[in-house]
Amino acid sequence: MKEIEKAYEAKKYEDDIYKKWEKSGSFSPKKVKDKKPFVIAMPPPNATGTLHLGHATMLAVEDIMIRFKRMQGIPSLWIPGTDHASIATQNKVEKLVAERGETRHTMGREKFLEEVNEFVKKSQNTIRNQIRKMGSSCDWTRERYTLDAGLSKAVSEVFVRMYNDNLIYRGHRIVNWCVRCTSTLADDEVEFKEEKTKFYYIKYGPIVIGTARPETKFLDKIIVAHPDDKRYKKYFNKNFTIDWINGPIEATFLADKSADPEFGTGAMTLTPAHDFLDFDLAKKHKLEIVQIIGQDGNFTDIVGKQFAGKNARASREAIVKILQEKGLIDRIEENYVHNLSVCYRCGTPVEPLVSEQWFVDVNKAVIKEGDKKVSLKKRAIDVVKKGKIEIIPDRFNKIYFHWLNDLRDWCISRQIWFGHRMPVWYCQSDNKKATCSKPIVQVKAPTKCPGCGSNKLEQESDTLDTWFSSGLWTFSTLGWPDKSEDLDYFHPTAVLETGYDILFFWVARMILMTNYALGEIPFKQVYLHGLVRDKNGKKMSKSAGNGIDPLDMIEKFGTDAVRLSLVIGTSAGNDFRLYEEKIAGYRNFVNKIWNSARFAFMNMPDNTPQKFLKSHIKSHADKWILTKLQLLIKEVNVDMENYHFSEAGTKIYNFTWGIYCDWYLEMSKGEHMNPEVLVFVLKSLLKLLHPFVPFVTESLWNHLEVGTMLINEEWPVYDKTLVFTKEAKELEDIMEIINSIRSIRAEKGVEPARKINATIYGGNKTKLIQAKESIIKRMARLENLTIAAKGEKLPKALWKYVNGIDIYLPVEDLFDIAQEVIRMKKKLEEISKKADSIGSRINNPNFVERAPKELVEKEKKQHEELTAEISSLQKQINELQNLHN
Ligand SMILES: [Zn+2]
Numbered sequence: 021m022k023e024i025e026k027a028y029e030a031k032k033y034e035d036d037i038y039k040k041w042e043k044s045g046s047f048s049p050k051k052v053k054d055k056k057p058f059v060i061a062m063p064p065p066n067a068t069g070t071l072h073l074g075h076a077t078m079l080a081v082e083d084i085m086i087r088f089k090r091m092q093g094i095p096s097l098w099i100p101g102t103d104h105a106s107i108a109t110q111n112k113v114e115k116l117v118a119e120r121g122e123t124r125h126t127m128g129r130e131k132f133l134e135e136v137n138e139f140v141k142k143s144q145n146t147i148r149n150q151i152r153k154m155g156s157s158c159d160w161t162r163e164r165y166t167l168d169a170g171l172s173k174a175v176s177e178v179f180v181r182m183y184n185d186n187l188i189y190r191g192h193r194i195v196n197w198c199v200r201c202t203s204t205l206a207d208d209e210v211e212f213k214e215e216k217t218k219f220y221y222i223k224y225g226p227i228v229i230g231t232a233r234p235e236t237k238f239l240d241k242i243i244v245a246h247p248d249d250k251r252y253k254k255y256f257n258k259n260f261t262i263d264w265i266n267g268p269i270e271a272t273f274l275a276d277k278s279a280d281p282e283f284g285t286g287a288m289t290l291t292p293a294h295d296f297l298d299f300d301l302a303k304k305h306k307l308e309i310v311q312i313i314g315q316d317g318n319f320t321d322i323v324g325k326q327f328a329g330k331n332a333r334a335s336r337e338a339i340v341k342i343l344q345e346k347g348l349i350d351r352i353e354e355n356y357v358h359n360l361s362v363c364y365r366c367g368t369p370v371e372p373l374v375s376e377q378w379f380v381d382v383n384k385a386v387i388k389e390g391d392k393k394v395s396l397k398k399r400a401i402d403v404v405k406k407g408k409i410e411i412i413p414d415r416f417n418k419i420y421f422h423w424l425n426d427l428r429d430w431c432i433s434r435q436i437w438f439g440h441r442m443p444v445w446y447c448q449s450d451n452k453k454a455t456c457s458k459p460i461v462q463v464k465a466p467t468k469c470p471g472c473g474s475n476k477l478e479q480e481s482d483t484l485d486t487w488f489s490s491g492l493w494t495f496s497t498l499g500w501p502d503k504s505e506d507l508d509y510f511h512p513t514a515v516l517e518t519g520y521d522i523l524f525f526w527v528a529r530m531i532l533m534t535n536y537a538l539g540e541i542p543f544k545q546v547y548l549h550g551l552v553r554d555k556n557g558k559k560m561s562k563s564a565g566n567g568i569d570p571l572d573m574i575e576k577f578g579t580d581a582v583r584l585s586l587v588i589g590t591s592a593g594n595d596f597r598l599y600e601e602k603i604a605g606y607r608n609f610v611n612k613i614w615n616s617a618r619f620a621f622m623n624m625p626d627n628t629p630q631k632f633l634k635s636h637i638k639s640h641a642d643k644w645i646l647t648k649l650q651l652l653i654k655e656v657n658v659d660m661e662n663y664h665f666s667e668a669g670t671k672i673y674n675f676t677w678g679i680y681c682d683w684y685l686e687m688s689k690g691e692h693m694n695p696e697v698l699v700f701v702l703k704s705l706l707k708l709l710h711p712f713v714p715f716v717t718e719s720l721w722n723h724l725e726v727g728t729m730l731i732n733e734e735w736p737v738y739d740k741t742l743v744f745t746k747e748a749k750e751l752e753d754i755m756e757i758i759n760s761i762r763s764i765r766a767e768k769g770v771e772p773a774r775k776i777n778a779t780i781y782g783g784n785k786t787k788l789i790q791a792k793e794s795i796i797k798r799m800a801r802l803e804n805l806t807i808a809a810k811g812e813k814l815p816k817a818l819w820k821y822v823n824g825i826d827i828y829l830p831v832e833d834l835f836d837i838a839q840e841v842i843r844m845k846k847k848l849e850e851i852s853k854k855a856d857s858i859g860s861r862i863n864n865p866n867f868v869e870r871a872p873k874e875l876v877e878k879e880k881k882q883h884e885e886l887t888a889e890i891s892s893l894q895k896q897i898n899e900l901q902n903l904h905n
């Protein structure tokens with residue numbers, strides 16, 4: 021018998037337990053030949069970030085996966101790390117240096133980067149410790165950072181290989197440009213914000229054009245319409261002199277099938293340097309592409325003195341005024357709704373413009389597949405189509421294919437300083453030869469120009485898109501490009517677990533990059549978790565003030581409770597709701613686990629053997645609990661293997677609370693039970709609970725003093741020799757009796773402390789019932805219990821029939837019939853009144869039409885419930901009156 025602390029205080033235990041796990045080396049798997057490992061590459065949080073609910077969800081789910089596999093004896097590796105997140109981190113530090121009046125430009129590249137790296141170093145510890153706070157059992161000895169030396173080498177290696185394969189090229193292309201971040205953005209880094217604006221119809225020679233951005237039209241010189249458009253046939257290939265913003269210009273009318281006769285006036289002008297579609301058209305017709313807006317968002321000199329150097333968007337009204345004065349404005353539509361594209365990092369409107377950038381060609385056939393070669397894009401589609409990679413839930417396949425089919429060449433260059441600088445050098449010699457114009461692309465920095473031998477070299481100033489490095493995450497973290505045992509043994513990884521919101525940003529790019537670099541898939545499964553929403557299903561955000569800080573919740577309720585609230589009731593790919601009461605509810609469950617174990621400890625003799633002998637199982641209760649436990653183990657194993665963590669967690673939760681605590685431990689009070697079985701069941705339960713609530717279970721395991729750590733224990737497997745169907749069924753009959761009596765007591769409002777009498781006719785189960793008399797009496801709170809095989813129907817008694825057993829409870833023990841009838845009639849009257857008043861409202865067409873829909877629905881539902889209650893009450897009153905007579 022031993023006493024443990026009365027209440028579980030998570031705060032007192034969690035940090036120490038984590039330290040013990042980490043120190044013990046339990047997080048680092050041993051490579052076992054012939055045993056397939058289970059590996060997860062943790063999606064790296066931003067090095068300068070803090071833990072948010074998305075991370076918390078990811079960590080909880082992945083830790084459950086890893087602990088489960090580890091306990092199954094599978095070498096399980098979870099690689100942690102952080103991402104340098106170039107744009108986000110640079111923005112942060114730029115804000116910091118701005119506070120003291122500096123910019124990155126006043127500081128210079130080297131000094132600025134020094135400061136960024138210092139900042140990262142300091143804040144990296146924050147996120148590391150927060151990952152630990154969640155109980156994540158990841159292998160810290162293998163921790164990586166996307167910008168560490170090894171990963172940088174991997175990045176350069178892939179870049180150089182791709183360049184040599186002509187997959188990476190440099191070209192003038194139209195890109196999404198963020199004026200504030202002064203960098204390009206990938207297509208999927210652009211967000212769309214619905215906006216109301218003015219839409220202008222402007223007379224342009226023989227046609228009228230429509231645009232929301234007249235300021236981009238300065239140098240439009242090409243008009244396009246569909247070749248079959250009869251309205252414009254007479255104009256095709258003709259030139260016009262048109263009065264325009266800066267005076268007369270020469271314009272040409274072209275025919276092209278891409279013009280939509282149904283849209284607007286059917287004719288449009290081209291702005292090749294600032295519109296993606298116009299750019300493609302201009303390329304096709306070999307037209308001049310002139311940039312009128314620069315990377316600072318200001319007009320270039322080419323627009324003329326009046327506007328050169330001025331912000332383009334801010335000049336809109338002034339330009340419209342000029343057009344108006346010239347009588348060129350046909351009409352203006354107010355409140356035109358359109359999607360404004362904005363930067364996903366800072367919300368600034370994106371300025372499409374032409375610039376020289378680096379791209380990855382996604383359509384060039386370069387990956388070997390048998391005798392032929394396929395493109396990055398095709399391979400990425402094929403591996404999912406052929407089932408080599410499974411996306412869970414599979415409805416995301418469609419979205420994945422759709423995105424890849426639409427994928428254009430990936431712009432990988434960024435004009436920010438923090439990140440992987442491209443392994444590209446240019447000859448700056450004063451005596452350049454013809455060959456000097458070719459960029460030098462190699463992993464190691466060159467010392468001289470291969471063309472002219474000059475040592476005047478300059479490295480490309482652009483850095484790589486962050487996703488370029490995180491795209492290599494599963495294998496660069498295992499030592500690639502060097503040969504490494506880790507890489508051989510642990511790659512491909514088993515599953516990538518992440519939020520569905522980065523399926524394209526990241527997951528798809530990992531598939532592209534890994535297939536190229538290694539010729540294999542990065543992972544076999546993709547498990548996408550849902551996003552966390554608030555109590556009302558709204559997205560959490562800082563501005564709405566409805567966010568929950570997981571660290572606050574850990575402080576308040578403990579990590580185990582937070583983990584449960586992020587897993588139970590959720591399923592792959594579906595958003596879920598989180599709120600404090602929910603977490604508090606799971607805190608109660610964690611306490612329940614503690615209390616039940618505490619009770620078990622107190623009922624365990626000191627010398628209870630840790631191994632139990634099957635020959636010692638004798639009592640009904642022991643056989644029943646062992647049977648229930650085996651069934652639980654069987655089902656939970658299926659759920660866990662299929663990533664149905666919510667189902668598994670719910671089943672363990674229900675077993676712990678409903679079966680183990682409410683029945684098994686209750687039955688054991690005052691009843692002799694085999695302590696060996698109690699220990700066995702408790703241990704098995706702690707094991708099953710461990711992946712979900714690692715801290716409280718490890719603390720309790722520690723109290724068992726078996727000298728091991730639960731994290732390394734063996735996962736329970738189904739043992740059919742511990743299933744006793746017959747005895748379990750028999751005990752369940754007894755429980756049914758107790759349940760029936762309890763439910764009548766509850767229905768009739770009998771106080772828990774009051775004991776009542778009962779008569780049971782047990783038929784062929786009489787012997788069993790007699791044997792369990794004391795349990796029934798104690799748990800159903802009976803004073804006298806008469807048991808017989810059969811007998812007369814008792815008068816003035818409530819009767820219940822379960823599984824061939826008659827139960828009679830004398831009414832006089834339960835309540836005074838006359839009083840009860842009066843009470844119920846009164847209640848009936850009250851409810852009827854209420855039902856009538858609601859009924860008249862919902863039958864009033866005026867109300868139904870005018871009131872909010874939700875209110876009408878609510879009232880209707882309430883009316884239904886009241887009606888049901890009325891008929892139930894009436895039935896009960898009739899029954900009572902029959903008894904009375
Ligand atoms: Zn931006």
Ligand SMILES: [Zn+2]
Binds near residue numbers: 448453
């Ligand atoms: Zn040279």
